[in-house]
Amino acid sequence: MALTFKDGVPENVHPLNVVKRMKGDLVENEMNSTSDTEEIPVGRPPLFEVYMRMAEELAKRSTCARLQVGTVITDSRLEHVVAIGYNGNARGFPNRCDSDQAGKCGCIHSEMNALVKSPGHLRDKVAFITASPCTMCAKLIIQANISHVFFRELYRDSTGVAILESAGVVAVHYTRWMDAWR
Ligand SMILES: [Zn+2]
Ligand SMILES: [Zn+2]
Numbered sequence: 001m002a003l004t005f006k007d008g009v010p011e012n013v014h015p016l017n018v019v020k021r022m023k024g025d026l027v028e029n030e031m032n033s034t035s036d037t038e039e040i041p042v043g044r045p046p047l048f049e050v051y052m053r054m055a056e057e058l059a060k061r062s063t064c065a066r067l068q069v070g071t072v073i074t075d076s077r078l079e080h081v082v083a084i085g086y087n088g089n090a091r092g093f094p095n096r097c098d099s100d101q102a103g104k105c106g107c108i109h110s111e112m113n114a115l116v117k118s119p120g121h122l123r124d125k126v127a128f129i130t131a132s133p134c135t136m137c138a139k140l141i142i143q144a145n146i147s148h149v150f151f152r153e154l155y156r157d158s159t160g161v162a163i164l165e166s167a168g169v170v171a172v173h174y175t176r177w178m179d180a181w182r
Helices: 049-061 111-114 133-145 159-166
Strands: 002-005 018-021 068-075 081-086 127-133 148-151 170-173
Touching: 049 081, 049 127, 049 148, 068 111, 068 159, 081 111, 111 127, 111 133, 133 148, 133 159, 159 170
Parallel strands: 127 148, 148 170
Antiparallel strands: 002 018, 068 081, 068 127
16 A cells, blocks of 8 residues: 655645555556655645645734734635634734734734634644744644644744644644745
8 A cells, every 4th residue: 555645745644635545556647656655746736835825925914023924724625714814913903013022022823813713613624824833822723623734934942843743733844835836
């Protein structure tokens, strides 16, 4: 049994990305494969990459002076965006940080902004975030029934990623296609 990853990223073990096949099976766009590691050609942007780019666009709306972050949350089938977020102050508050002190800017984190609008009853949601989450956002992600997290940049403190993984949430540093199809 060989595993093939539709987007060519072996770390992306989301069920929609993994194709199981027996040796010798014909795969779309591919002649008979003799190797377990042979890849299916990726001819168009994978949905995972498309949602990550939506998160990048959302990040541009952030008014935080320290770091701009965007988040997209989808259902388990990647068919519906169920919530979006970027970091900034609360509704009706000034569109700037409360303070320029490190760690005290007062902005609501991008993930938190998405999670408060995200339906809790939907299981195995997928999150796309432009930066890996902090420890508290990681715990909220676990609590919100998100099963897979894709992030573009690894935040300087990777504790959040370790927390996700300790709870069985798959965290994928997703960069393979960031420069393609531009
Ligand atoms: Zn801020
Ligand atoms: Zn956070």
